[in-house]
Amino acid sequence: MMTKKQRIVLVSQTYSGCNSRALYQSCPRNIQEKYEVRLINEPPYLEYDQDVRDSHVVITTHANYPFNKEQINIDLWHGFPLKGMANMDSGDPRSPEQLLKHWNDVDIITSYSAMFNTLFNACIGTKVNKYQITGAPRNDYLYTDVGKRNLSTIFKEDFENSKVIFYMPTFRSVSFNSMKKEGNRHWDNLFSFNTFIMEEFLNFLEKNNLRLVVKLHPVEEGVVREHLLKIGCERIHVLTDSVLQHNNMDLYQLLNGCDLLITDYSSVYFDFLLLNRPIIFAPIDLNEYKQSRGFLLEPYESWTPGPKVYAQHELEAEILRSLGDKDYYINEREQLTKIVHHYQDGQASKRIWSMIENLVDSVASSSNKQEEIQIELDTIKKRLKEEIKLLIEKGQTTEANKILEECEQTIGLDLEMITMKASVLFIENKLDEALNVLEKGYFIDKEHFDILYNLGYINHFMQRNDWAIYYYSKALKYCKDTNLQKDIEKSIHALKSAFPRSQALKKVLIGSPVHQKPEILQNYLESLEELNKEGVAVDYFFVDDNNDHLSSGKLQTFAESNNVFILSSFHKDQYICDNNTHHWNTDLVWKVAEFKNDIIEFAIFNDYDYLFLIDSDLVLHPKTLNKLISAEKDIISNIFWTKWTDDVQIELPQVWLKDNYTLYSFNAKEKLTQSEINQRTAEFIGKLRRPGIYKVGGLGACTLISRKALEAGVNFSEIPNISFWGEDRHFCIRAEVLGFELFVDTHYPAFHIYRESDLEKVPAFKKNNKLEESTEK
Secondary structure (H helix, E strand, O other), X not given: OOOOOOEXXXXXXXXXXXXXXXXXXXXXXXXXXXXXEEEEEOOOOOOOOHHXXXXXXXXXXXXXXXXXXXXXXXXXXOOOOOEOOHHHOOOOOOOHHHHHHHHHOOOEEEEOOHHHHHHHHHHHOOOHHHEEEOOOHHHHHHHHOOXXXXXXXXXXXXXXXXXXXXXXOOOOEEOOEEEEEOOOOOOOOOOOOOOOOHHHHHHHHHHOOEEEEEEOOHHHHOOOHHHHHHHOOOOEEEEOHHHHHHOOOOOHHHHOOOOEEXXXXXXXHHHHHHHOOOXXXXXXXXXXXXXXXXXXXXXXXXXXXXXXXXXXXXHHHHHHHHHHOOOXXXXXXXXXXHHHOOOOOOOHHHHHHHHHHXXXXXXXXXHHHHHHHHHXXXXXXXXXXXXXXXXXXXXXXXXXXXXXXXXHHHOOOOHHXXXXXHHXXXXXXXXXXXXXXXXXXHHHOOOOHHHHHHHHHHHHHOOOHHHHHHHHHHHHHOOOOHHHHHHHHHHHHHHHHHOOOOOOOEXXXXXXXXXXXXXXXXXXXXXXXXXXXXXXXXXXXEEEOOOOHHHHHHHHHHHHOOOEEEEEOOOOOOOXXXXXXXXXXXXXHHHHHHXXXXXXXHHHHOOOOEEEEEOOOEEOOOOHHHHHHHOOOOEEXXXXXXXXXXXXXXXXXXXXXXXXXXXOOOOOOOOOOHHHHHHHHHHHHHHHOOOOEEEEOEOOOEEEEEHHHHHHOOOOOOOOOOOOOOHHHHHHHHHHHOOOOEEEEEEEEEEEOOOHHHHHHHHHHHHXXXXXXXXXX
């Protein structure tokens, strides 16, 4: 009988020095026979297929994968760090806590040397024992491949009888983020010199039998494509990632054909040191780049072993000297090579494959032992459950509870045991404790019938009818016993009949997931109290996700004078808000989506006419609720304005027209200039500043939803084949597909307390609202 091979997946991003691709191509025969080894192109972060997620080992180069503890996660990274990044890049929006959480799930980070460990860990702040000094797989090509022959094959020119120069500057802008700009180099000429005469440079190359290969960073190729097309000629060859892909070659299979490297701040020169060949540096925007991105290694001049050039005549002179004098800067190169590269033998891939094999075998052995332990544990649990059931049936709840407490302290309680513990507490008339235990079980598995039914039953017993209807209705979806289904349906019908709703008033549920600082939450709750509720009956549903007990206390205080339903989440996530922006991650986004779906179900099961979902950092105008209802739209948001990052001067709305956050209209046939985009964006923003109701393509955070839309199936669950960030976007797409248009009302903008510093502006906002009301009267 054949056993299924363990799967190792290597994730490749480009052909421009990909460590995963290099490692895959050097995979030894014994590894291929022992494991299923796959190389895949990197998909968007949330679109890895199940085969990858179920693999035993996942190997990446940019840590762009939702790492999980069920796999061995290895990141090979993609270069020796020179520039500031992550914690050491002032422009990176992620918090140290977010970075640490992401990297904590990586098991191994392959490294060049002890110096690499120090620099890289300054950036990501993880545990030092994750680093394994192996060298970079792509550098193995430098020892084995015939670069000039490969260049001749790609460009159909004779490179073997010429001196070959590579020009590889780092990127300043990227195709996927038009706002990102580092340094200030221009593309008026190839090297961004103040003056440059191409004809003279071509004559220089021809006269000295030189060929120049221009290779840009792959993320910048799309941005400067037009400039690249103008560069290529007989002696200058443009090498793009698509050319490499077409020829199925990696950049590093060509790099050892390079006699001289020209760069600025690209870390490629650290790898090139292994060839001990000359390097020229052209740091034309050094001061500006230092300000916008920064360096890990300074002063720059001490860590760059080659001459620095700032003009065409300097470059040409240094090219000739560097190629003619083999000792020029040789001591500096050799000294830096010893610091950067622990290994200089072209055996990085061999070391890594050996490490992977040892890891997989070790985990497999540990897994077998764990499986044996789990079987034994399951046997013990089964015996204990039978004993607990017998004790409950005999009414010996003290003895049953004692066993449950011992289990909780040692082996933990599974959902069946949680239900048993709640049953014991119910029998002992400790009803609130029983509910608390079951609610914890609910957040472990929201589809567990016994948990849901018991929550419904105890709430029914306590005459908490809305909660009973909610949990009975949820239990009904997962009940497989037809007789019990009928009993549950009867209970729901009886509860609704006993307390018929008033037809005179619109019934509105205001709902919020709450993970908030106390001062901000206080202002939000006060604004709810101050809402004009004429003609409506308002209830509140809060998911208490607070870590701060003061915030939880404020919800309880609010509940003393209002009809409030509070569901405690029992999560302990950290959500970081600083005076620059809010730092979200995927787990937080879909946790909040789940909370909002809970609120939607409560609204449906308890027959509310409207659900008003509001973020807990908003302060509403008193007329907001009635104004939104009067619009008679199925889905409508109340507008508010925010400076999403502290360095942005303009306030932007929480609604948009298309895609992720497009603030201008266009059709598929239009190709707009940047000037036209700016004009249309200004027109859309200007329109939203005028009181009115407008159709939009996306909205969120302060949204009134009709019962019709709720029953049609709008919700915040992730749409698997959509990669847009944020649960609101998935809500909006689903709503449009279900046939619901989206609107925004701009009559009474809310105030967004996006930063704690915004708190001081709340009194002025409220004062202005009162002035408006007095003027209207």
